[in-house]
Amino acid sequence: xxxxxxxxxxxxxxxxxxxxxxxxxxxxxxxxxxxxxxxxxxxxxxxxxxxxxxxxxxxxxxxxxxxxxxxxxxxxxxxxxxxxxxxxxxxxxxxxxxxxxxxxxxxxxxxxxxxxxxxxxxxxxxxxxxxxxxxxxxxxxxxxxxxxxxxxxxxxxxxxxxxxxxxxxxxxxxxxxxxxxxxxxxxxxxxxxxxxxxxxxxxxxxxxxxxxxxxxxxxxxxxxxxxxxx
Amino acid sequence: xxxxxxxxxxxxxxxxxxxxxxxxxxxxxxxxxxxxxxxxxxxxxxxxxxxxxxxxxxxxxxxxxxxxxxxxxxxxxxxxxxxxxxxxxxxxxxxxxxxxxxxxxxxxxxxxxx
Numbered sequence: 001x002x003x004x005x006x007x008x009x010x011x012x013x014x015x016x017x018x019x020x021x022x023x024x025x026x027x028x029x030x031x032x033x034x035x036x037x038x039x040x041x042x043x044x045x046x047x048x049x050x051x052x053x054x055x056x057x058x059x060x061x062x063x064x065x066x067x068x069x070x071x072x073x074x075x076x077x078x079x080x081x082x083x084x085x086x087x088x089x090x091x092x093x094x095x096x097x098x099x100x101x102x103x104x105x106x107x108x109x110x111x112x113x114x115x116x117x118x119x120x121x122x123x124x125x126x127x128x129x130x131x132x133x134x135x136x137x138x139x140x141x142x143x144x145x146x147x148x149x150x151x152x153x154x155x156x157x158x159x160x161x162x163x164x165x166x167x168x169x170x171x172x173x174x175x176x177x178x179x180x181x182x183x184x185x186x187x188x189x190x191x192x193x194x195x196x197x198x199x200x201x202x203x204x205x206x207x208x209x210x211x212x213x214x215x216x217x218x219x220x221x222x223x224x225x226x227x228x229x230x
Numbered sequence: 231x232x233x234x235x236x237x238x239x240x241x242x243x244x245x246x247x248x249x250x251x252x253x254x255x256x257x258x259x260x261x262x263x264x265x266x267x268x269x270x271x272x273x274x275x276x277x278x279x280x281x282x283x284x285x286x287x288x289x290x291x292x293x294x295x296x297x298x299x300x301x302x303x304x305x306x307x308x309x310x311x312x313x314x315x316x317x318x319x320x321x322x323x324x325x326x327x328x329x330x331x332x333x334x335x336x337x338x339x340x341x342x343x344x
Contacts, residue, residue: 004257011337130232190317
């Protein structure tokens with residue numbers, strides 16, 4: 001038998017996911033829908049924030065959501081109270097969403113009828129960072145009860161996200177949340193990251209946040225318009 | 231823990247390359263970026279499981295750690311990041327998010343036997 005030899009292959013392991021994510025991004029673009037994904041650890045308040053976003057942004061905007069969990073349809077039921085179209089993705093034992101799951105869940109949906117699509121990932125600060133879902137904006141949430149150094153413990157997910165949202169701000173005082181320390185942690189792993197502080201429960205900071213989303217949508221559409229003319 | 235599905239992806243990619251070339255794989259060389267979101271030990275453990283009952287059974291996974299390289303706008307130089315907890319130039323401390331390397335998750339080469 002001959003000696004082993006080395007052959008160069010250079011294959012991206014996540015190529016399949018990336019290919020689907022690219023096609024999703026193209027599909028979203030063609031439909032003019034702005035897609036926002038939400039990642040955080042379990043219990044940071046993704047569903048609560050999303051419920052408020054869906055409720056408050058209608059009827060001005062046409063919104064919908066996909067929500068990922070290992071099991072149960074509970075979150076979809078909660079979000080459906082907003083009357084927006086919602087679909088649960090149950091992943092079974094899989095700890096993150098993949099582009100193919102999003103693609104399957106969207107079958108039968110007319111994306112042209114939407115301004116915003118929200119994708120709530122499975123509660124997990126590790127695995128979702130590797131998977132592109134074709135989203136335009138990735139939000140990472142961190143509640144005031146979690147500890148200000150969370151970004152330093154999970155730098156990859158903070159690094160892969162575009163915007164940070166500090167949630168449950170109504171509890172900040174009780175838990176002696178150290179805002180400068182939290183900001184410093186985020187700034188350290190993701191320099192220049194835009195950060196929102198809000199309470200979905202009391203509504204504090206929600207208007208600023210919704211204005212930000214509206215601005216993102218109009219900028220996105222202006223870019224698309226300019227590109228289609230060019 | 232998503233390393234098992236990543237390991238299965240590695241096995242799939244390597245099997246595919248091996249079949250196209252008509253060779254048997256004894257080792258897979260993987261480039262793993264510090265920002266790939268994948269834990270090396272968990273991946274090595276999962277690899278063995280993922281190889282079972284495939285043409286790659288018994289093969290070895292050799293992982294090359296790829297550190298993060300950023301570009302510093304002030305120094306106009308590429309710099310090796312000393313810690314993923316601190317995205318700034320190790321020389322002048324200027325914050326930077328211009329990542330040039332470190333997200334790799336790539337089957338780079340195969341050790342094969344004809």
